[in-house]
């Protein structure tokens with residue numbers, strides 16, 4: 001099957017070493033094992049070979065279904081698992097449900113698979129699933145975080161710290177093992193370098209202290225120092241208003257070239273993107289880009305010629321800013337400041353101190369090792385290039401700042417550097 005088609009159907013078959021690793025995290029199910037998206041039946045074959053258990057699978061793809069039925073000695077159902085009626089008779093649900101989205105859906109299909117799992121499990125039954133790690137940090141993943149906390153005792157959340165388990169699929173995955181029923185004690189977060197090796201226990205967290213409305217990625221990514229330091233800190237949004245820059249929908253028109261013929265008074269300096277920032281502290285004269293903001297109507301002749309017969313030629317008003325937070329960053333961490341207020345593009349956030357908050361203090365705080373570390377926890381990674389992206393709401397609510405200077409500055413700096421290195425390594 002061509003790669004694009006395979007991706008559209010979420011058909012990445014799970015490597016056998018990963019299957020064996022997932023099953024190895026589960027005790028003998030002593031009953032029926034089910035894969036809700038069984039593909040050719042790899043998980044089911046491995047489970048029956050390991051435990052001699054009865055198996056059941058669901059699969060919607062006709063080709064995969066045929067292969068599964070030919071290979072698997074058990075019940076293979078050619079139905080959509082998401083709308084299948086649960087029978088409450090399964091001891092262990094295993095598998096690797098599809099990480100694709102149904103047309104118009106706001107979340108990946110695997111979220112529905114996790115939601116539907118409990119209806120199939122018998123009391124005390126387990127699930128052991130390979131899932132995209134996005135549910136750990138995204139707001140749409142809150143459904144999974146909350147239902148795991150409410151209905152399950154979570155036993156393991158394990159990620160790979162080495163090669164991507166699905167080379168070529170631009171997604172990092174985690175393995176979740178959870179037992180249906182209350183009584184969760186400690187959630188073990190682990191990492192595994194080689195699937196044939198053991199799991200390194202990163203931390204064990206009291207399930208009662210975890211929250212569905214918080215991101216869980218930091219349990220895998222953050223040092224203890226991050227958790228202890230952020231206690232008592234306030235979100236950045238309390239110290240400053242964070243705004244998005246210009247969205248022009250036509251940069252070629254609103255950010256004209258030097259020879260546009262537009263009068264100087266209709267052009268203002270513009271911070272166009274992270275790569276165009278002259279330095280950590282810079283002046284507007286050092287900025288090469290310009291934004292077309294015409295203060296006159298009708299426009300002067302040069303501007304009028306540039307506008308031509310275009311109808312919309314004004315941008316939403318923007319108050320220039322002096323301090324900025326980069327929306328995406330790769331390796332070089334710095335949050336730039338201009339000596340005078342300046343306009344900026346949507347690739348950059350403007351930081352406007354609230355009343356009584358010092359701009360210099362904010363600039364120092366946003367450039368501190370603490371913020372570098374906190375950004376690694378609040379941001380999302382872009383695959384391939386490893387760029388860390390910060391969503392506007394995450395900038396406002398997830399990033400936190402200490403009101404007082406932090407102790408352990410050197411350790412925090414080392415942890416921040418390690419977190420950046422780790423991100424760049426894992427994004428490959």
Ligand SMILES: C[S@@+](CC[C@H](N)C(=O)[O-])C[C@H]1O[C@@H](n2cnc3c(N)ncnc32)[C@H](O)[C@@H]1O
Pocket residue numbers: 009010011012013014035036037038039040041042043058059060061064079080081082095096097098099
């Ligand atoms: C990522 S593959 C995993 C296959 C297999 N479990 C494995 O690990 O090799 C996901 C499978 O789910 C199937 N699938 C997609 N949507 C489904 C649905 N609604 N119900 C059941 N299976 C579905 C796809 O056809 C695909 O074979």
